[in-house]
Amino acid sequence: xxxxxxxxxxxxxxxxxxxxxxxxxxxxxxxxxxxxxxxxxxxxxxxxxxxxxxxxxxxxxxxxxxxxxxxxxxxxxxxxxxxxxxxxxxxxxxxxxxxxxxxxxxxxxxxxxx
Amino acid sequence: xxxxxxxxxxxxxxxxxxxxxxxxxxxxxxxxxxxxxxxxxxxxxxxxxxxxxxxxxxxxxxxxxxxxxxxxxxxxxxxxxxxxxxxxxxxxxxxxxxxxxxxxxxxxxxx
Numbered sequence: 001x002x003x004x005x006x007x008x009x010x011x012x013x014x015x016x017x018x019x020x021x022x023x024x025x026x027x028x029x030x031x032x033x034x035x036x037x038x039x040x041x042x043x044x045x046x047x048x049x050x051x052x053x054x055x056x057x058x059x060x061x062x063x064x065x066x067x068x069x070x071x072x073x074x075x076x077x078x079x080x081x082x083x084x085x086x087x088x089x090x091x092x093x094x095x096x097x098x099x100x101x102x103x104x105x106x107x108x109x110x111x112x113x114x
Numbered sequence: 115x116x117x118x119x120x121x122x123x124x125x126x127x128x129x130x131x132x133x134x135x136x137x138x139x140x141x142x143x144x145x146x147x148x149x150x151x152x153x154x155x156x157x158x159x160x161x162x163x164x165x166x167x168x169x170x171x172x173x174x175x176x177x178x179x180x181x182x183x184x185x186x187x188x189x190x191x192x193x194x195x196x197x198x199x200x201x202x203x204x205x206x207x208x209x210x211x212x213x214x215x216x217x218x219x220x221x222x223x224x225x
Contacts, residue, residue, distance in 0.1 A: 006157075031211060042203060042215035043158070056210050090157055097211025099145035099165055105158040 003027075004106035006091050012112045015081060021109045023074040023091030029104075031097045032074040034066060035090040037108070043090055049074060050097050081113045116141045120204055120216035128224050131194050135219045137187040137204030145207040149178050149189050152201045152218070161202075162189070194223045 004025045013019050023032065031050050035043035048056035049068040063085075065077040074091055088108045094101040117140045127133050137147070146165045150158040162171045162178040164187070170179040175192040191198060201220045205213040 004157075033211075033213075035213075042205075042217050043213075044215075045212045048211050050211065056212060058212070088155070092158075094211075099207060100163075102148065102160050102163045103213060104160060105150075107157040110155070 004091055004093055004104050006089075006106035006109050008109060009107065010110045010112075012114065013078070013081065014114050015083075017081075018077070018079045020078065021076040021089055021091075021111075023076075023093075023106055024072055025093040025104070026072055027093065027095075027104070028071075029093035029095050030071060031094045031101070032068065033092040033094075033103065034074070034076055035092065035105075037088040037090055039087075047076075048097065055097070078111075081111075083113050086111055086113045116144075116206060116208060116214045118204060118206055118214055118216035120202075120219050122219060123217065124220040124222070126222040126224065127194055129194060129196060131223075132190070132192050133194055133221070135189040135191070135202050135204075135221070137189070137216055139185045139187075139206050139214075142182050142185050143209070144182065145209065147178075147180055147187050148205050148207070148213065149176075149187075150203040150205065152203060154201075158203065191221075194221075196223050196225050199223050 034046040037043040047066045067075040091106045092103040094103045149161040164180040177190040201218040203218045205215045
């Protein structure tokens with residue numbers, strides 16, 4: 001099973017709302033990632049968690065707050081977002097952050113900020 | 115700063131044709147290179163991973179090569195099918211586990 005699941009599939013929120021995106025994998029992977037993909041652009045890395053510890057934060061604004069409650073779950077908490085934050089948010093996981101490890105991606109959450 | 119470029123940006127071919135997609139990167143200090151497929155509005159599907167010490171990988175009708183010294187990779191698709199229509203993304207893995215993507219090649223295979 002090489003499945004990464006993400007919920008919800010679609011999310012519409014106002015600029016004053018607080019919402020969360022959820023990602024789950026049951027492959028025993030110890031590295032999990034959040035990427036942001038704008039329309040017609042490639043994915044851009046936001047955060048990397050390795051063994052439930054944040055190892056990379058690519059200078060992401062504080063209105064995005066990641067959380068890794070256990071080795072299978074990764075959340076992205078959203079607060080006071082801007083319309084330009086509308087994008088496809090992709091979660092990925094891999095065995096580790098090592099060079100031999102394929103990253104497996106979820107289907108993404110399509111976020112629209114009004 | 116690592117930059118990944120994919121050429122062409124779009125490609126349309128008739129069914130059955132063999133084709134090559136190109137990827138180049140500016141910094142040869144990569145840990146691996148991955149090819150992904152993305153269907154419209156969907157997530158990414160990993161196709162092939164080539165480690166920095168390898169020259170090529172094959173999976174079914176797909177063959178990917180890597181020339182790290184020249185900063186190039188190619189994805190060869192044999193006997194293309196309409197179901198191969200998608201955007202193909204090349205990504206290199208940096209030292210911190212971060213994938214850096216090219217902008218992709220949008221492939222259309224006509225029946």
